[in-house]
Amino acid sequence: MKNWSILAAVMLVVALCPYSAQGIDRKKKEVQPKTTKVVLGKYDELFKNKAHVVAKGGFMTLHKVDGKLFFEMPLKYMGREFLLASTVTSATDNSICVVGYKPRTPRHIKFTLLDSMVCLRNVNSKMTYDKGQAGLEEAMEKNFGDPIVESYRVLAYTPDSSAVVFDMTDMFTKDESSLSPIMPNSGGILSHSASLNKEGSMLTEIKAFEDNVSIKSVLSYLVTTKAMGMLTVKKDDPLTTRVTRTLLLLPENKMRPRITDSRLGIFLGNKVYVSMEEDGIQKYSVANRWRLEPKDMDAWKQGKLVEPVKPIVYYLDNTFPESWKEPLREGILRWNTAFEKIGFKNVVQVRDFPLDDPEFDPDNLKYSCVRYIPSTTANAMGPSWVDPSTGEIINASVLIYNDVIRLINGWRFVQTAQVDPRVRAKKMPDDVVKESLAYVIAHEVGHTLGLMHNMAASAAYPVDSLRSASFTQTYGTTPSIMDYARYNYVAQPGDKGVRLTPPDLGVYDEFVIKWLYTPLPEVEDAMAEVPILEKWLDEKAGDPRYRYGRQQVYARFDPSAIEEDLGDDPVKAGDYGIQNLKYIMSHLNEWLGDDPDGQHRQAMYQAIGNQYYRYLKNVMYNVGGIYLTEVKDGTPGKRFVAVPREVQKNSLKWVIRELKTQNWLTDKELTDKFALGVSLAPTVRYAAAKNVAELYKNVVLSAHVSRDPYTVKEFFDDLYHEVWASTLNNRKLSESEKILQRVIVEVSSEGMEGKKKGLPFLTDEALYLHSGDAFAPSVDEINAYGLDETGMVSRYLDEFREIEQVYGRGFVAAHLENIGNGYGWQRKVTTTAIDDSKVYLQDMLVRVKQLLEGKLSTADKDTKAHYRALILQIEKALKAE
Known part of the structure; x- marks a missing residue:
């Protein structure tokens, strides 16, 4: 063992010696300076010698490398909740893709790290439980966890090991259905089938901000559109869209949800509650509403008007016709009247699209916008998107289609031309257009504040009251602008001073804002709010002005x-x-x-x-x-x-x-x-x-x-x-009566035949x-x-x-x-x-057949032919039965 140790030492010396131990090449050589080879880590290797674009924000960094997209996500955000939304930025066919619209509900997701994989999970926010009950949290986690829907290999850690990098290219360049710019194919009136053109699809731009990142892509398709699967509207039409996807970090400090009441028409999210205090699992829902908190709670409690911590801001599209902007702004701001009645001022604000703000992007989930859509569609929409766990509205869009003006012009003419000389023309005057646009936008903004349609509202007022100047000037034509009660078609020629339009806001609308947005700091949680909110509704029960009709x-x-x-x-x-x-x-x-x-x-x-x-x-x-x-x-x-x-x-x-x-x-x-x-x-x-x-x-x-x-x-x-009154009384039939009799027999016979x-x-x-x-x-x-x-x-x-x-x-x-x-x-x-209606249907047809047979001898030639045709149809139906 000793000899082996000596031999090893000798060999080590030889290995370290710059010259041969045998004295070969004893000539003195020039000593070269030493060079240190830099060994790149995996993080640097990902981006070496490549076209590398970086977007670094407050919580996350994006890397765009040779057409690929990499997320660099800090570990501290693993497990945090996000919304992932897709907005249409531009399209070559706005009948398929509407600019400014999110055709799919934003995904409620989170990322978790599992060994060497990043897991994308859908957040299960529907299930809730009694947190004061021992053991229930563990049971809920085992039975209602957040499912993994995608996984991504960790490609590298950052040099300080605080974040991981993974490849998200496919999510933003391939046909990801949950982010598609094309409306879902759900078996409705319209259905689209689209195939992605990979050669025409690519990443374009990345941005990162304080609490969100933005990824823009170009996606190209061939689209076939059918109506009800029968009528082909488009066949393999080329479509190219630019889409903006926003990944938004949701706040950890969640808004207190507000539990809904079916007596009020509000948008909501459905929940399930598990507790041993109740017999069976309970279902409930939470209201969609903005997070509205007073800046100065003490001043608010004293009855003073205070501003909110965070106002509700709508950005007005700069492409609107100039004459539309003023009434649109006025219609949006109407809602401040309702908020002032519950102690808030300047809640709803309108701003133009900022032209000098590099961070502004109307398609980013952070901005709620009113968009102009140059389309033949005669409509307007007011969708909003929420944090599903609480119902907090995160984003809203109001879409105003160009041809809504054609729709409101038609309404104004056929409903009010009898009393309003201004509308007796091919083109409505500016003042009529402006008051109509203000109503349209106020209705749609109502949706973005959480109000559903209330189709029972207009039935609250007596018909004759709608001819009264004093009544209509005070109350308008309906207690709610969320009804489809357009203009005052009851007013007669000669009625003076009668209001022809719905109110700016109705009493029902103001009440819903009170119910949705009044802070209740005196109670601890959503369940404790319920008795107070119920009492407000109990007090309105039986008053038709506050009745909700879905x-x-x-x-x-x-x-x-x-x-x-x-x-x-x-x-x-x-x-x-x-x-x-x-x-x-x-x-x-x-x-x-x-x-x-x-x-x-x-x-x-x-x-x-x-x-x-x-x-x-x-x-x-x-x-x-x-x-x-x-x-x-x-x-x-x-x-x-x-x-x-x-x-x-x-x-x-x-x-x-x-x-x-x-x-x-x-x-x-x-x-x-x-x-x-x-x-x-x-x-x-x-x-x-x-x-x-x-x-x-x-x-x-x-x-x-x-x-x-x-x-x-x-x-x-x-x-x-x-x-059959004229037939029974031997009167000559008018053409109107013949058509009426023919259709009644036709439909009744089909009812008997039961095809x-x-x-x-x-x-x-x-x-x-x-x-x-x-x-x-x-x-x-x-x-x-x-x-x-x-x-x-x-x-x-x-x-x-x-x-x-x-x-x-x-x-x-x-x-x-x-x-x-x-x-x-x-x-x-x-x-x-x-x-048992078929019994009476058959009896009526038998009576009609007997009546007509008895009238054949006295009927004129044309009427006789009419009766014979009806008799034949009835006989066929009765035989089929």
Whole structure:
């Protein structure tokens, strides 16, 4: 062992000696300076000798390297919650991608580090639990954790080991469905199928800020668009979009949520609560609202007006027409009146797009913007996006489409031209445009503050009060601008000083702001707030001005909670409205003479027809109608009440009599100047008559819940006597009556034959909704009441009517989609177990057949042919049965 040690020492000396031990090359050599080779770490190797762009912000750094994107995320932010949102920045086709809009709900995510992988997890914010209960936290973590949806290999640590670097390129350059700029394909009216063109897709720009990072990409697609899977609208059309994705760090100090009450129309997020104190797992919801806190709480408690810690700021698009900016600003700022009533000032602010701020980006999730969309869509939208764990609104966008001006001009003309000389023109004057735009933006901003539609509001005021100058100047036309109560179509020619527009804000709107935003510092948590908030609503129970009526789309039960109506009596309001339409029709050529090709007059003529159809439908909803009200036990009101029997009976008679007397809609001197088409009178009569013939389906449920029912038998008796009145009394039939009789027999025969139609392209939900079409809206109702947000039904109305002819009423309605999260639309009720209507339908058809057979011998030639055709159709239906 000793010898081996000596030998090793000798060898070490030889190895360290600069010259050979044998004396070879003993010549003295020049000593070269030593060089130290720098060994790069993995972090530096990632970015060596490459086109490297860095964006370093307050919490995170982005690296763009040779077309790839790397996140450098500090370890201290692992486990923190984020929102990841995608906004359309530009598009080559704005019918598919709307600039400024987020077509997908922002993802609620977090990153965690697991060994050498970064895991992207969806945050499960729906499940909540009693934190004071021992062991429950552990059980919740085991059963309701945050699922991993993606994972990324850690490529390097920063030199100080405080952050990790991982590759996120695919998330922002490939077809990531959760961030797609194209509207989701969810089986609605419109469906898009898109294939990504990889060659036309790339990263473009990265930015980093104090609490968020921004990644911009160009994405190119080939897109095919279909309506209800049947009607091809686009086929492999090229589309290129620029999109901005924002990863926003959510605050650790969460806003206190506010638990909702179904008696108030607010957007919300649904939750589940687990506690052993309750029998079973509980469901509840939290309101969507901005985080509004007084800067000086003591001053606020003393009743002084104080500013909020963080105001709600809307940035106004600089591309708006200049004349629009002032009314848009005025409409937005109206909401400050409501906030002042709860002790806040300067809550809502409007700023122009800053042109000299390098950090400003209207598509970044940090900025809430009002955007101008140059599109033929006649609409406006007010979506918002929230922290799902608390309901805190983080971002809002108001989208104003260019052709909304066409929509409001049409409304103003057909609803107020009888009393307002200013609107008797092809183009509305500036003052009318401005007051209309202010109303539109105020309504949409209401949505971004958390308010849903309240379609019951306009039914709170007596119809005759809407002709009163003193009443309307004080209250407007409705207690809420969140209703679709447009303009005062009740006001008659000669009514002086009557307000024709909705109020700036209604009393209901101000109350919702109070409920949503009043601080309650005297209590400790959200549960302790509930008794106080409930008491505020209890005090308003029974007052129609504060009644909430949810929007009815799939099923329309409640005649007092529909769009485009005014007042508490649709028959009286309809009488006033029809008188006004007749007056406007008689002056159409005079008022719109500056229209050489007649296109504008024809458009207004069609608008008159739509308005008239709405008056008919507003009354029809009474027949089989059921008033619906959210009621708490112990407070005034009932959850559902059938429309009184006499109201239903009189409403049916009113509609049928109207359908017999529509000749005022036919004006040859006017329509001869229009393009070739079918006159309005038979078109409206046919659509309305079909609706009348199917009302018995509604009566089934209404009679079932009524204590003094308008029965199905009575309905058919009234229908028989009203439709066949001239036949029964040996009077000559008018053309109106012939159409009415033909449609009634046609629809009734289909009801008897009970044809089962194929129902392609329906989701499971849509199949359920279509399983019975009682209370479901027809295509014409969808068009008339604006129930289709896409505008496709209106654009292809004739084609959708043909689809409805094949698949039945309710088929198109089943494809309509709910926009936004709230209590949902009023759902349908299946009446199969109580439906004996076919007995009475058959009885009516037998009576009609016998009546017509008895009149054949005395009828004139044309009437005899009409009767024979009806008899044949009835016989076929009865045989099928």
